[in-house]
Amino acid sequence: MSAAYAGRRVVVTGCASGIGERLAHLLHERGAEVIGVDISATTAPVARFVTADLSDSASTRAAAEAIGGPVDALFNVAGLSGAIDPALVVGVNFAGTRELTELLLPRMTAGAAIVTTASIAASHYLERRDLVAGLLATRDRDEATRWCREHSADIGTGYSVSKDAVVWYTMTHAVPLAARGIRINCVAPGLTATPILEASRASRGEAFLDAIPKPLGRVAAPGEQAAVHAFLGSDDAAYVSGQVIWADGGYLAGVATGQLPHRTGSLGDPAPTGGQP
Numbered sequence: 001m002s003a004a005y006a007g008r009r010v011v012v013t014g015c016a017s018g019i020g021e022r023l024a025h026l027l028h029e030r031g032a033e034v035i036g037v038d039i040s041a042t043t044a045p046v047a048r049f050v051t052a053d054l055s056d057s058a059s060t061r062a063a064a065e066a067i068g069g070p071v072d073a074l075f076n077v078a079g080l081s082g083a084i085d086p087a088l089v090v091g092v093n094f095a096g097t098r099e100l101t102e103l104l105l106p107r108m109t110a111g112a113a114i115v116t117t118a119s120i121a122a123s124h125y126l127e128r129r130d131l132v133a134g135l136l137a138t139r140d141r142d143e144a145t146r147w148c149r150e151h152s153a154d155i156g157t158g159y160s161v162s163k164d165a166v167v168w169y170t171m172t173h174a175v176p177l178a179a180r181g182i183r184i185n186c187v188a189p190g191l192t193a194t195p196i197l198e199a200s201r202a203s204r205g206e207a208f209l210d211a212i213p214k215p216l217g218r219v220a221a222p223g224e225q226a227a228v229h230a231f232l233g234s235d236d237a238a239y240v241s242g243q244v245i246w247a248d249g250g251y252l253a254g255v256a257t258g259q260l261p262h263r264t265g266s267l268g269d270p271a272p273t274g275g276q277p
């Protein structure tokens with residue numbers, strides 16, 4: 001078993017379920033002291049569990065206080081989707097990620113790493129650069145919420161735009177953080193067998209998921225996404241920063257080369273009652 005994380009103190013948000021839960025297991029097996037953060041209780045082998053609602057600034061601040069320091073790696077995995085207020089989706093997926101990252105950055109020193117989690121829903125991030133620039137320019141959660149209200153006609157469910165913002169946040173911070181010896185990278189998972197996918201299946205039916213091409217002939221297992229997060233947070237990726245790893249089984253490569261149809265990432269993607277991958 002690898003001991004790549006021996007002696008490292010790491011934070012995993014979303015550790016109660018799916019990819020984050022698998023990641024907490026993996027990092028524990030690799031020797032890390034894992035501080036788990038989630039709104040729900042976890043059975044993952046964390047050294048410490050901190051309950052937090054990442055849609056709420058007071059709760060996020062209290063969590064950062066409870067986490068303490070040092071922080072050698074921060075994995076922002078928590079996320080949500082579904083037929084809920086788009087501002088709430090953005091509030092957890094982007095504003096929550098940004099807020100916790102910025103609260104914990106003072107506890108990170110040279111050699112530390114940050115990993116964010118986007119989605120193939122962000123696959124139009126280049127085309128939507130101008131729209132998302134407004135969200136990125138917000139200074140805090142309240143401004144981000146206001147921006148969502150003002151752009152409700154443009155942002156659909158909020159999910160794709162929240163993940164676009166995570167991609168741009170990651171890329172924007174690579175250079176300034178590099179000056180401090182800190183790396184930041186992003187995993188953009190394709191369809192992955194977790195409760196989010198089950199919610200999509202239940203609400204939209206099998207046909208919706210079938211229509212999204214799967215070059216490997218299957219969806220990912222949560223552990224396969226967790227392994228990419230673990231790589232990016234480790235010294236094996238010591239010269240990697242500002243990257244987005246599209247962990248999608250080859251889907252977007254197929255789209256870019258005209259071999260596969262583009263079926264994800266539209267701002268209009270409906271989420272009738274369940275999740276959006």
Ligand SMILES: NC(=O)c1ccc[n+]([C@@H]2O[C@H](COP(=O)([O-])OP(=O)(O)OC[C@H]3O[C@@H](n4cnc5c(N)ncnc54)[C@H](O)[C@@H]3O)[C@@H](O)[C@H]2O)c1
Nearest residue numbers: 014016017018019039053054055078079119191192194277
């Ligand atoms: N499963 C997929 O197909 C897929 C595809 C692309 C991206 N993703 C992304 O991967 C990440 C992990 O998702 P998953 O598939 O493991 O889903 P999941 O639902 O299994 O896990 C999400 C976790 O986030 C936590 N969470 C939600 N809201 C929270 C809040 N307000 N405060 C604190 N914690 C909160 C949940 O309690 C849960 O433990 C998410 O960011 C998701 O958007 C998933």
